[in-house]
Amino acid sequence: MSGTDEPLPSVPDDPRREALDAMVDREALDPRDELEKTTYRTDLGIAMAEDARRVGRGELSSEAYWQKYDRAAAAEFGDDYRETPNPAVDRAEQTIDDEIAESLSCSVGSMDGVAESLEGVAAEESEGEGDEKxxxxxxxxxxxxxxxxxxxxxxxxxxxxxxxxxxxxxxxxxxxxxxxxxxxxxxxxxxxxxxxxxxxxxxxxxxxxxxxxxxxxxxxxxxxxxxxxxxxxxxxxxxxxxxxxxxxxxxxxxxxxxxxxxxxxxxxxxxxxxxxxxxxxxxxxxxxxxxxxxxxxxxxxxxxxxxxxxxxxxxxxxxxxxxxxxxxxxxxxxxxxxxx
Amino acid sequence: MSTITDITERYDPGFRSETVRYAWYGLLAVLLLVGGWATWRRLTVGMASTNLSSVTPWGAWVAFYIYFVGLSAGAFLVSTLANVFEVEGFEQIDRDALFAAVVSMVVALLFVWVDLGRMDRMYYPFVWRQPTSALSWEVHAYVAYVAVLVTELYFSMRLDLARVAARARGWRATLCRLLTLGRTSTSAASGRTDRRWLKRTGLVGIPLAIFMVHGGTGVLFAVAKARPYWNSGLFPIIFVVSAVVSGTALVTVLYVVRTKLIAGDAVDRDLLDRLGQLLAAFVVTDAALTAIEALIAINSLHPHELETWLVVLFGEMSWSFWWFMVGFGWVFPLVVLSKRSWRRSPFPAASAGLFVVVGIVAVRFNIVVPPQILPVMEGLPHGSYVPSTVEWLTSLGIVAVGLLLYSLGAEILPLKPLESTPHGGDDT
Missing domain, CATH: 3.30.70.20 (Alpha-Beta Plaits)
Incomplete structure (x- = not known):
């Protein structure tokens, strides 16, 4: 078993898959058209989006990304930019804290909080494990x-x-x-x-x-x-x-x-x-x-x-x-x- | 007392007629072939070759299993009349009874084996146990019981084995010498030692056979509270009584057949008379206890019990109750045995015995199957069970194995005591 191109067992290699991919491309909106509807700079938005994809692929670190765009984004978005929490740079765990979550009225609370409460549930369950009937x-x-x-x-x-x-x-x-x-x-x-x-x-x-x-x-x-x-x-x-x-x-x-x-x-x-x-x-x-x-x-x-x-x-x-x-x-x- | 020539002349094992021998072994060979084919089907197709289902999980094989356990326990108890209670004349059938008891147990265990869903795991009950399970106790009781039977047979036959070993020639003498396990003395003292130990082993065997082996097999059913038809205190007792009925009948048949076909002696009519009276008494007891059990069940008005009895009396297999259980097992033998001259004659006595031996098979079927026809809860499907061809033919084959073992033993071993005086030794 080698080669990533081999089809997975039970997943048939469907010739229509390319057609489906093409359909997705056809349905995708043109980013330039969309950004031009806003009051902000279109070229900055496109550049940030493309580099964000590179971050996602691991080709660029998020530090380098923010170094590159921090000043331009601050200039473009002003106070809104400074007040909005940015998990990627604010905290090592890439989460936002409860206060900010509250201020943004995030109904589920911070992701950290959600994770913690899940751990709490798990801990409770493991305490109870073994006594169930x-x-x-x-x-x-x-x-x-x-x-x-x-x-x-x-x-x-x-x-x-x-x-x-x-x-x-x-x-x-x-x-x-x-x-x-x-x-x-x-x-x-x-x-x-x-x-x-x-x-x-x-x-x-x-x-x-x-x-x-x-x-x-x-x-x-x-x-x-x-x-x-x-x-x-x-x-x-x-x-x-x-x-x-x-x-x-x-x-x-x-x-x-x-x-x-x-x-x-x-x-x-x-x-x-x-x-x-x-x-x-x-x-x-x-x-x-x-x-x-x-x-x-x-x-x-x-x-x-x-x-x-x-x-x-x-x-x-x-x-x-x-x-x-x-x-x-x-x-x-x-x-x-x-x-x- | 007996002389050398007497012994060798009287130790004339084997069928007296070669024609009978060939016919008999030919018949057994056919039965074994048919049974072998059925067993092969059982092994390859698995339990799907049966007509069993999840509603009726126990069938013909279980019925035959308890039948042969009963036959064994019954035959054993008859043997104790000779070797423990020393009833006059019974020493002649002591070894027949013991050997039949051993062979019956072998047959019974073969039936249990073929009935297991996983035949390859038949030794597991000796590896893992369950103290609350009657079946777990039973398998151990069976082993102890077979050990008692073999020990008894040894002490009952050892003196004659030693005589044959000393005075005959050829492979039979060698075999008999091996079976004496080295105790080759034919002195009166050694005979007394044998008798003493025979009696002791028999005394251990009586409670073992009554309470553990066959009573216990009855308990195995009686504890099943989910099946009210079995769930009664009287049930294990009826089990033992019907076992004694079938055992006495079997020994009567074996005695007559062996005397006629192998030994060629005159049949001891007094012995036949005693066996016949015993058998009649046991049949009456069995019928009476069964009637009491039925009355208690019907008077309880418990719907499950009532309906199960209706299945027995009028259901799909009610012919087995009326014809075999009542007709063959009770009425026919009682009619034959009630007349003194009939029960003293070999042919009527042996046929009464044979009818009982066949009739009790129906008793066992009517124990096992009816309570599994009615579902344990209203709303669940009803069962319907008649054994499949594979079940019938494997059963035939397994019975043939038993008959073969018994015939070989009757031909080779000195099952008939070599002298008429009971418990003798050579006064040399």
Whole structure:
């Protein structure tokens, strides 16, 4: 692999690209025409702009640039020039300070400030890391039964035929004409007392500290006892089937479930022959994203978050009088709550 | 007591008729070939070659696995009637029972193996464990149990192995000498030592077989709270009782067949009578406990239990309940065994046994499959399961492996005691 001219894999070398570039050039405004509409010097503006591009390309240092133009700019723009902060020369970090930002009514504050506040958030998050107990609250009044969570889940986790980490169960109550229908989405409940963990003979499935029940595909022997034990039918066996007939290259990559990249899907290699289930999209949670089903839900019926944080939305929802768990009598204590 | 000529004459291993031998091994060869093809399909296609699904993850292989564990535990418990409880006449079937128990365990473990999604990881339960998992305990119990069985078989047979080694010639003598593990004495004292240790090992084996091996296999199902049909305290007990039913039946069949085809002796009618009475008593107990279990389930009005019983009684495979479980397993043997002259005759007694042995297969299927037809939650899809061709044929092949092992053992090893006086040694 050498040569920058080689096309990137997956980015086809499109012959229309030159035409597109030409279109951009055609649409670009003529700088001279534009600057002539102002009261300031056109030639100075063009010279400064061209040298600014050289600074951008690294052909000219910003010190040299300002040495060259400081006096001319001061003469041309006067007080406005002196009062406007210039991050490039005022501060080594090329930022403006809060006061100036305030005076210019920059709504986001100085970039420095933004960066600092981000660091603050990150620091808070890292303090909390390790104490989360991921939970989910599904509002049955908001669920319209569109099944997009199921679809998003299949796309995100690239599950094979017959493996569906999330399903939407439909319940009909009453008799015509007084019929109501409840849609109950069913991910893995990530039980606090998981019967599946209890029965696994090789401890291949276990509860992680963040509350998610993990399946170690490198240890699972495929005995399927956990599927017998699960009261929610949330576990699926990977029989090795594929979508190859439906989708070209369906098995070329697999979802990095539990943060492990397993490369292309191969016959006889895990997770084929293993038991699989919803992981609350652990790989997404680890990079600060919501599970795919939560993100995609059109009615905002699904909420995911930290049940250990009493201020989190899921904690508050899970505490509401509408909240219940599926099959509470089983003693499994699910971390998925439903709102009546 | 026995003389050298007696021993060598009586140690006449192998089928008495060459025709029977060729026919039998020919049949086994066909079954093994068919089973081999199916196993090859299982290995190359993977679990997709089965009719299993995520709704019904356990099927024929699991049913056969618990069937053969039960057969083994049952046969073993019959052997303890000879070597621990010293019931008169039972010493004749001691080794048949023990050897059948060993072979059944081999067959059972082959079924577990072929059923694993990752067959290459079959040794993992010995590397990683889970103390709350019945299955984790079970695999260890199976190993201990097979060790007990092999030890017992050794102590039960060692004296005769030593006799054959000393007085016969050729490769059989060499093999038998190897199997004595160097203890080649044929003295009465060494026989007494063997019997003492046989009894001790048998005593260890009884609780192991009842509570751990087969009771434990019942527990494996009974702890699954998600499946109310299994989740009962009576369930592991029925498991053990039906195991004893099938084990007694199997030993009866093996005794008659070996006596007729290999030993060529007269069948001991008193022994048949006792076996028949035992079998009848066990069948009645099994049927009664099953009825109690069904009544408790139906009276609970628990929808899942009710519907599962409806699946058993009237579902897609209800024929297996009515014909095989009730008909073959209970009614036919009880009718045959109720008449004294029938249960004392080899043919009726052996057919009653054979019907039970086949009938209990249906018992195992009706344990494993029905609670996996109904979904665990309303709104999830229903299951539907009938074993695939690959599942049936691999099962046939694995059973043929067991039959082959047993036939070879019956032909080569002195499974029939070399003397009629029980527990004898040579008074030399």
């Amino acid at each position: 991921w939970g989910m609250v599904i509002d049955l009044q908001k669920c319209v039964g569109c099944d997009s969570c199921t679809v998003a889940c299949k796309a995100e986790n690239r599950t094979p035929p017959g493996v569906t980490y999330n399903v939407v169960m439909e319940e009909e109550h009453g008799e015509y004409p007084d019929v109501t229908r409840t849609n109950v989405p069913r991910p893995c409940m990530q039980c606090d007392n998981p019967p599946c963990v209890q029965v696994c003979p090789v401890s291949a499935t276990y509860k992680m500290e963040n509350g998610v029940v993990n399946v170690d595909y490198d240890r699972c022997i495929g005995c399927r006892y956990c599927m017998i034990a699960c009261p929610y039918g949330a576990r699926y066996f990977d029989f090795g089937e594929n979508y190859d007939d439906e989708v070209d290259g369906a098995g070329e990559i697999q979802s990095p479930e539990y943060g492990v990249d397993r490369g292309p899907r191969t016959d006889g290699e895990s997770p084929v022959g293993n038991v699989r289930k919803c992981s609350f999209c652990t790989h997404r949670l680890n990079r600060g994203e919501e599970p795919a089903c939560v993100e995609t839900c059109i009615g905002d019926a699904r909420n995911a978050g930290d049940l250990n944080d009493p201020d989190s939305e899921v904690s508050k929802l899970a505490d509401s009088s509408r909240a219940f768990q599926l099959k509470e009598a089983e003693g499994t204590d699910p971390n998925v709550y439903y709102l009546k």
